[in-house]
Amino acid sequence: LVMGRITWDFRRLKDDDWGSRCILMPTMRNITRLLIERNHWDYFDVGVPYPTGFHPETxxxxxxxxxxxxxxxxxxxxxxxxxxxxxxxxxxxxxxxxxxxxxxxxxxxxxxxxxxxxxxxxxxxxxxxxxxxxxxxxxxxxxxxxxxxxxxxxxxxxxxxxxxxxxxxxxxxxxxxxxxxxxxxxxxxxxxxxxxxxxxxxxxxxxxxxxxxxxxxxxxxxxxxx
The missing domain is CATH 3.40.50.2000 (Glycogen Phosphorylase B;)
Known part of the structure; x- marks a missing residue:
């Protein structure tokens, strides 16, 4: 699953915190997640590069x-x-x-x-x-x-x-x-x-x-x- 933000935006612990509880939901526990920043303690988080302004065509x-x-x-x-x-x-x-x-x-x-x-x-x-x-x-x-x-x-x-x-x-x-x-x-x-x-x-x-x-x-x- 590709997730376009850092992992912490999907690990909200309190209702009044920023982001959501998406990654903490039981159905997300065993899904590989591609994020621009991972939690290195979570095996299923995979860090991928931030997109840059360099856009080669070939x-x-x-x-x-x-x-x-x-x-x-x-x-x-x-x-x-x-x-x-x-x-x-x-x-x-x-x-x-x-x-x-x-x-x-x-x-x-x-x-x-x-x-x-x-x-x-x-x-x-x-x-x-x-x-x-x-x-x-x-x-x-x-x-x-x-x-x-x-x-x-x-x-x-x-x-x-x-x-x-x-x-x-x-x-x-x-x-x-x-x-x-x-x-x-x-x-x-x-x-x-x-x-x-x-x-x-x-x-x-x-x-x-x-x-x-x-x-x-x-x-x-x-x-x-x-």
Whole structure:
């Protein structure tokens, strides 16, 4: 069964909570469910990629795009597209934006305050395509569409929660997380670890190999034309 939202929207525990109790109904217990975010404790939940703004019409279009992002000369070490959550205590996104600003030319930020980035913008794509790495904190839940915008652009994702990707998309992403991504625990960042310093330790050859793995998997994370 294909369900077009995150699993938590179908696991309402109280009548006044958001969403429905659909997945908790007895008739749903043994049905395989395809969702853009899964509960990794539930065997029947299967995480599938978020749809992106990349809509190739033919397989050759995909190959052309792969060649483009693989050969693209990138001028920025890392980037972040997101909005601060000022009403949240210890706002992690705000911390990432601050580190990005403090990193000078090594980081490029797109501040998605309000609805500026709701449906993707050219600025976001240009930012990802021009950066070696892209920061991917959790969204309103553990995952966010930006992960797949980043991958399609051939940029290497940097995760801070393992549940943002590693426990979500086993059918679609490489089995070895370190082959295509970087993991920095969020608490390390909160305690003063500089993302720029971590990413600068990767050699050009290591970055090249990781990008090749990202680009190799692009056909597995995009949706075919019906």
């Amino acid at each position: 397989p050759s279009d995909v190959v052309l795009w792969q060649n483009f992002v693989l050969s693209r000369e990138r001028h920025t070490l890392f980037c972040f597209a997101g909005a601060p959550r000022r009403n949240y205590p210890n706002d992690f996104r705000g911390l990432l934006l601050s580190q990005c600003r403090d990193s000078g030319d090594s980081c490029r930020a797109v501040n998605c305050i309000g609805t500026r980035c709701a449906n993707g913008t050219t600025e976001i794509l240009e930012t990802f395509v021009d950066s070696d790495f892209c920061l991917q904190p959790r969204g309103d839940s553990f995952t966010r569409r930006s992960i797949f915008d980043c991958l399609v652009a051939g940029s290497i994702p940097v995760f801070f929660w393992r549940r943002s990707a590693y426990y979500q998309y086993e059918w679609f992403l490489p089995a070895e997380p370190e082959s295509y991504s970087v993991f920095i625990h969020r608490n390390d960042v909160k305690n003063g670890t500089l993302i720029k310093n971590v990413l600068e330790k990767y050699s050009k050859e290591e970055v090249k190999k990781m990008r090749e793995k990202v680009v190799e998997f692009i056909p597995k994370i995009i949706y075919a034309k019906p």
